Amino acid sequence: MANLQLKEYNQQTSNTKTRLSWLWSEYSVIIAFLIIFIAASIMSPRFLDINNQLNILMQVSIIGIVALGMTVVMLSGGIDLSVGSVLVLVGVITVLALNASGSILVAILTALFVGSAAGFLNGLMVAKGRIASFIATLGMMAGARSIALYIAEGGSVSGEVSGFTAIANSDLWLIDYPIIIFLIMTVLVYVLMHKTRFGRYVYALGSNEKAALLSAIRVDRVKLGVYSLVGLLVSVAAIIETSRLNSISSSSSGVQYELDAIAAVIIGGTRMTGGRGKIIGTFFGVLILGILNNMMNLMNVSPHLQGFVKGSIIIVAVLFQKRE
Template sequence: MANPELKHGDQQPKSQSKIKTSRLSWLWSEYSVVIAFLLIYVVAAIMNPRFIEMNNQINILMQVSIIGIIALGMTVVMLSGGIDLSVGSVLAFVGVVTVLALNASGSIIVAVIVAFSVGALAGCLNGLMVAKGKIASFIATLGMMAAARSLALYIADGGSVSGEVAGFTAISNSKLGIINYPIIIFLLMTVLIYILMHKTRFGRYVYAIGSNEKAALLSTIRVDRVKIGVYSLAGLLVSLAAIIETSRLNSISSSSSGQAYELDAIAAVIIGGTRMTGGRGKIIGTLFGVLILGILNNMMNLMNVSPHLQGFVKGLIIIVAVVFQKRE
């Protein structure tokens, strides 16, 4: 006759192992991007001692600040179940219009207002096409990408435009202690978007729409309004990034500025754990995703890897991140 005590004892280790496995899987699911960041950081520090120098750390944060701000808006869009391919072209268009407004008015405040207005308008148009026109976000923003770049090239005659007002460059080139303003702006916006998405009704609605749009409609959520708000917010963040990029060199190129920024932003968001299908992801994950991209770019530069291969690395990272998401 089987001993019930032995049977119970045999089952206990199995149940404990299942609990440990579930805890490990939960830990990886919630904090995989943080773990990946720490591993990559340690490996980079070991491979090249110059990596951990303070100047290099500040340089990394400066390099990711613009893409980071754009990626915050991209996160909100992707959480709603959409995507925005127009961010790079809109940045160039906003930058060109901002410089022209700056030169025409002689006022930095007027230029900043114009920048935010143009970016918000572009985002709002994206939202209207997706929400009211029922156009797939991929197609709608692809059209905006082509239109915005074309307008930027037309207005600037295919070249660059430069600012003529002293003080505009202070936005990107001033420091608070040893920290540059763009870094502070990026971190501040991360905190604000985190609060918006995790502590407000708007954020809950975005998650609900991304998880199940039909259920959100049945829950009396104004899906169209939320979607328009999502894309308008993304446009405002692109405007902020455009102001920083334009003021850094006091000029903007209508042809090259913002090129492939949508790839970098999407890569950062996916690495941060946000699902392509929407409804799941975290702003903090995007922050670490941006930092991981920054470290990888920095290490490739320190190791003299050809810049032509960096896009290949980013594409590979996106594929690997999506594969891991599907396995969760």
């Protein structure tokens, strides 16, 4: 009898254990976010201040939008290293279009077109040219930056049309436009990835490309779509970045954006090789990075040490959420 009870007890504990491990594996990034959030609010009283909170969101919105695109491309089993360079190229051309036409609408449309065209080119190289995404986008990374530098002659270009700065510097009930754009983009990409055929195909292709093709999925077209989408999101980020200071620097803007975006995606629990991960994970991954940056500033950590702290957190985060 005693034995039987013990067995039942064991079974119960193992059930709770599996339930806990399920909770952990599904929501580890949210749990990590909460821990860091609570830790931050204990460590610095200024952290919880509403202005500080909005400040964090404002600072992550650009990287956040880029990271959404990076999530999609990484879910498909690829990677896009060119996001930072394409962002600069889009920014420079946008400013030129803005000054030449005097129309904000023309500038925005130009930005969206240039971004998605660069992405489409990446997609062509990967899908039709069968070049590994790492290599193809590495080439684009070098090329796009170089063209931006050439056009801007190595310096910055500034907008001459009043009103363009309003895009990134206005707010709606205290909330800045970039935050709102980031949130809207998150919702849109979430819907795209989890509620549409395209999203399902991206997961399938990232997990097993051959089986996806044998399921009659137009794998090439999906890949073209994926890279174009990244380009489109990058151009949205580029509009915000350019509008914020009404200028963009061909040499120093967008540097290392690809690394920050990849870091956010990885912290968010998306698998490097594709097929597994969530948009919501990336959202919280971006927030975690933002809080870390903010905390280090509030606590006066030397800017030279911030990279070290960030790097360590990324590795610890990934160690903790290791699955399978």
